[in-house]
Amino acid sequence: MSTVKLTVNGKSVSATVEDRTLLVHLLRENLNLTGTHVGCDTSQCGACIVHIDGKAVKSCTTLVGQIDGANVTTIEGIAKGDQLHPMQAAFRDNHGLQCGYCTPGMIMSAIDIVNRHAGDLDEETVRHELEGNICRCTGYHNIVKSVLDAAGRMKVAQAAE
């Protein structure tokens, strides 16, 4: 057992857990943040993606010890009160989800993609960058549309800040 200290969605968290605990289990089982999903056991699907110190990584392939002291943001931490994050709003408006299982991971990846490609995001780049997120429902077209739409909205939101 070890004690790890993290900041999760802006709140300090301290947990004493087995060393084999994966971040996704800490989030879902200890912190009740069940928006982060587990879609595979091979680290391939991306349903579990969260931000660790601003980078989109797979929480199912991260031991909590590896990120002791880190800043974690999950899907629950991106809206501002009742106001959806522009990426969430774009997914809703563009029908970027069907069953919704992949959506939290898609959105956390997509925010990271827009952050890294500020200003020069095109369809081909979005498709290449989303390779770590698998969706069984949508066929991806509307997801790509959502991300491109959100890229514009995030620019506007940033300019307004």
Added chain:
Amino acid sequence: MYETTYHRPASIDEAAALFAKHPEAKYLAGGHTLIPVMKQRLAAPSDIIDLAKIKDLIGIEATSDALIIKAATTYYDITQSPAAKKAIPAIVHLTSVLGDPAVRYRGTIGGSIANNDPAADYPAAVLALNATIKTNKREIKGDDFFQGLFSTALEEDEIITSVSFPIPAKAGYAKMRHPASRFALTAVFVAQTRSGEVRVAATGASQSGVMRVPAIEAALKANWSVGALDSVKISADGLMGDIHGSAEYRANLIKVMAQRAVEAAG
């Protein structure tokens, strides 16, 4: 996953000392091979010794002759490095088509090479450029490092500290990616050294891991061009055949990927 004890040493020496105390331990870097394998209970190390935060294992440096990448440097940092891009752009390209963005944030060059997956990308660059692998004990040449599927010249407790790639006159990499796993169905790294030697390595193709391709080396040595490979025939003997592609298909892919790599190298 079975129980394990996690350690975060601050130095290479401290990591080695921890290993000496816990002989059933495993080193951990990005964790993007080891953790999935532990989740499937195919590995059950008593202790995990995390190398990823050791400062002496992180960084990229280019001299006039070599690109030196320390072992725990992530793929993401390699793709972002202007020094790497300038020294050997083919390595940066290879890294940008490895896995997916989340894998690239965590995976490291040292972990990839130590793991020696038969379809991994970095072994092709290490073998084609005959890079030097530095460990906490010695230096090993790329020619001697890879020893078949998932096995290398490393001893159990040995730590890779850096990989030094000699800067080539020309180099290119082309990969046919498996659409689901993103590993190489077959990929080829071609290099012309500054002394005019031609070295070509293929990954994802052979039953015994990364391999040199003498037929392509000879043809490119005689004439460094895409067309020089038109008449080369690669034997399917010893190549992998599985549900994703037959050995004959992979034999042809070696040639096609080599041609694309030469084109990329210019």
